Amino acid sequence: MNRSVAITGIGVVAPGGVGKKAFWELMVSGRTATRTISFFDPSRFRSQVAAEVHFDAQRHGLTPREVRRMDRAAQFAVVSARECLADSGLTFAELDPHRVGVSVGSAVGGTTSLEREYLVLSDNGRKWEVDGDYVSPHLYDAFVPSSLAAEVAWAAGAEGPAAVVSTGCTSGLDSVGYARDLIAEGSADVMIAGAADTPISPIAVACFDAIKATTPRNDDPEHASRPFDRTRNGFVLAEGAAMFVLEEVEHARARGAHIYGVIGGYATRCNAYHMTGLKPDGREMAEAIRHAMTEAHLAPRDVDYVNAHGSGTKQNDRHETGAFKETLGSHAYDVPISSIKSMIGHSLGAIGSIEIAACALAMEYGVVPPTANLHEADPECDLDYVPNEAREKQVDAVLSVGSGFGGFQSAMVLTREEVRR
Template sequence: MSRRAVITGIGAVAPGGVGRQAYWDLLSSGRTATRDISLFDAGKFRSRVAAECDFDPVAAGLSAQEIRRMDRAAQFAVVAAREAIEDSGIDTTAGDPGRTGVSIGSAVGCTTGLEDEYVVLSDNGKNWLVDHSYGVPHLYGYMVPSTLAAEVAWQAYAQGPVALISTGCTSGLDAVAHGVQLIEEGTCDIVIAGATDAPLSPITAACFDAIKATTPNNDDNAAGASRPFDGRRDGFVLGEGAAVMVIEEAGAARRRGAQIYAEVAGFASRSNAYHMTGLKADGREMAEAIGVALDRARLDATDIGYINAHGSGTKQNDRHETAAFKRSLGQHAYDIPISSIKSMIGHSLGAIGSLEVAACALALRHQVVPPTANLSVPDPKCDLDYVPVTARDHRMDHVLSVGSGFGGFQSAMILSRPGVGSGREAA
């Protein structure tokens, strides 16, 4: 009998609200969390807006030692993991700790801590040879991205496989998928999976300014700066945050009476082997990932009731993605409600995929499609149902979430509502 993986707990640290409920309230209301950058002086940058988390580590329950030890991204991950474990009702200290694993995604690791320490060690960039004695005791941990996963493992008493997945902007999707694989292959019974990134720093802003990927739309209302699929869009808005989920073997979860948000029914990834930032217009690689995910879930295109789009808000991505949906789903692509939550919470790089998986699980729970905020002048070349401005009540049993990242990474994941049955059960 095949093993199946289900989501039984969700934790979130997101722009607009810390915690799962605050996150869903933001998404379902169509509010945006994008604003002028306050975490550093962005006055000299081309793009000066972002989606920041109003995060107080003390209020979030972190100790003084944890705050001193952990980079902002690690703090996000630990707080989200604690909420997810509590939400699941599972006792990770019971049973065999070797059967509990961790899979955390991140695109840029401890960027904030590293940049802050470089500024101190180099005396604001004056010294080429830095004085290491000015560094914080845990500077080495900032250099090693796997410390993010290790921090979560310590919280969960996990002694099974612990991994840091870094595949750019698909890291969050891919980390959840890795956790699912550990369940399905029998290596783990519980996996704490998700992703975190806190990239809002001068170095990140400068990098995206250089390639003109982020919006220069600073003069208008910052809340309207992220405009996926809108004809006025001019680049994406950076964000930050984390989402972490408890993934369990389905039978064990049901036996203990756990709440189940969704089953992870299918996943696939592809690469275009083409260009670091460029995308082919036909969307073939994303379409292939969607097709394989459908096959693994044993579902048809017509089974998909909602698509959580990558929807970064760049012309290249939005049109590439629209082509991929048409290529993989055929005529049914025109009938599926689609939305981009990046319109509300920005693009948190590696973290966004896990935030989107969490949003899909919550959408299934509430039977509500989050909207694409700021979509008022549709791009005629993006002619699908991109659910503008207002959330929509909608019956759905299976949802698709996709990601597209620098390096040509394309990932697709299908979540199914518990109790509806799927093609996998017929096998």
Template sequence: MGVVAPGEPGSKAFWDMMTSGRTATRPISLFDAAGFRCRIAAECDFDPALSGLTPQEIRRMDRAAQFAVVAAREALADSGLGDGEVDPDRVAVAIGNAVGNTTKMEQEYVVVSDGGRRWLTDWTYAVPHSYQFMVPSSVATEVAWLVGAEGPATVVSTGCTSGLDALGHAMQLIAEGTADVVIAGATEAPVSPITVACFDALKATTPNNADPAGACRPFDRDRDGIVLGEGSAVFVVEEAGHARRREARVHADLVGYASRANAYHMTGLKADGREMAEAIRAALRQARITPAEVDYVNAHGSGTRQNDRHETAAVKASLGGHAYRVPMSSIKSMVGHSLGAIGSIEIAASILAITHDVVPPTANLHHRDPECDLDYVPVHAREHPVDVVLSVGSGFGGFQTAVLVAAPGRVAA
């Protein structure tokens, strides 16, 4: 796996932040946010040149694509896959993304519209790569070029569950025999004026600009909205036999995946969490895992009252009495909500929890909402045996997704 998360890039830096309970939220530095309702975000300390990108790549790619390529390079190095080791036709790409190449697209529109003053834009001022900024598929293209993948290349865009659904798509490509290896994950760079303005209009983000580090408070009675984040996590997903034959070091097994929609409301959630609960049950059935075998629940935990109560109800409905015994936490309290990317970043945290037998905390949880009565691992990381992790996501449009990852060999094939 490879990770570019808020704070310093790389998997090690990401896990160090998770276990310390530090937050990456700060005043927005990527643009002048004066006048916006929410002026804070969880930004990546990312220098594309220091991360190995050439001037041509930096010019050609949006920040989201840059994140994906850098994370994919780390994942490839970690996987030990050599050049020519796999037939290119048997290598696929599945990248999750919700808002496309927002940063560059907005910057170029500002130029061709003369700062928004011209209704009829002047295309002669556009850079040669403007079309790539308009189409999210260019992100998958960049990753496919990087790895030489000639199998299916797909962008999965299901809102905030995109990062989980991309991994589910990878599982399906392997299960149906289409690919032996899938470069799968998600990326997002939404900290731009247009995206921040949209969330301001929804009043979904926190107005707590005075306390950036303490602003994202999932499951806390005093929470008042989400904090936007950015980043990427990419994985080399392999068919198990293929990985064994080349003696690969396996971090974890993807053992269960399911997705449901609530067909109810673009942003609203039913209080009973029925659709998320059914996605969890379906993922458990696929993995042939009982609720009592789940060692940790990596929560969606966005920091809104609606989501926290919906998710709590779903975990209770699907795991039964075990819901009160299993630790559950939200890393969004530390890295913010990177929309389509966060599901993959949360899978990276889930895998590292298995590797280290440590559950990351829910930072800033000091006064638990009395209607959220599960074990949310407040403030401090916890040593705890972790073999099976349930990671769940909830997205605009009513998407509900559950993914199960397990220690290598923990679940029979």
């Protein structure tokens, strides 16, 4: 891979606000967007907390036809893609469409539409024999995850490679990593890459209830997500999306583009161990981190900020802490590390891309987002997890990591464009 890849456009749909500006304002404020679920009556569930996006599709530029056709995840993907395209300043009419591709990550695809249409078709589950005439003609698009990439490609006029990456909770990192690789190897010049997920539905809530992965802290939803805190007891389900314009660095320089950062390194691994279990030593995550840092030519002391997966489950936070100590050595105790899931919850496949947006903006503005709700430090998580308040700091190199059900472990390194180590 001889071609360096830059991020030149960012678009975000996240709890707490739609758009890059609203997202970053929430990140530096330390406020949370986690609340009691309002999309349906959650009273029968163990966990009744989520981070919902207040989203008016037509207000954000989608036509009534697009709203009817697209699942909510696809709507998020298209709105955030349009924002990143505008932010990039690219004139797509001047590009070869066959050299522009799309890579979208998602863990659960069209879950929202699939569940809604099943309830209509079965009369809320009362009928086993159903009449297909009652189903939406667009249900097939929700059933096939590839529709996410197709919708973004249509919005951008991209006729190059198009794919959906689904690797659980690392999907948002892996989709951007895949897009980076396509540009680096010369298969594309520009990629629209990111992820979208909208899992706040009864079926998804029931699934996580069954394995007790989500928090039962229903009496205090605003403070329910507590990564690295001694009192943490599970993650808060969320929804959202983030999309980026990626382009070859020389291509970006030639047109005078604003470069948020360069994707210096990326790696993913699978622990081949357990669907949901993690070993406390963090060996597999450590391997992904080592490879990404080696590819970026970074020594541990060069990392200025670590964006943790930080889901708020007991085993994940211990696993990560072990991985950071293993790979960063003594620098693990000096570098600021934080989890934005404390503020916007865990949007499954989308969160990795949303976290990349936070990393790029941390470099842009010289501010490290905090870990909200961190008041009682867990002795087993004894690193600098930036409790409760954002911190001003020059950030030239960021490490972002993700951990997903199935044993997936991914890591990505972003650096400033002018940094040469």
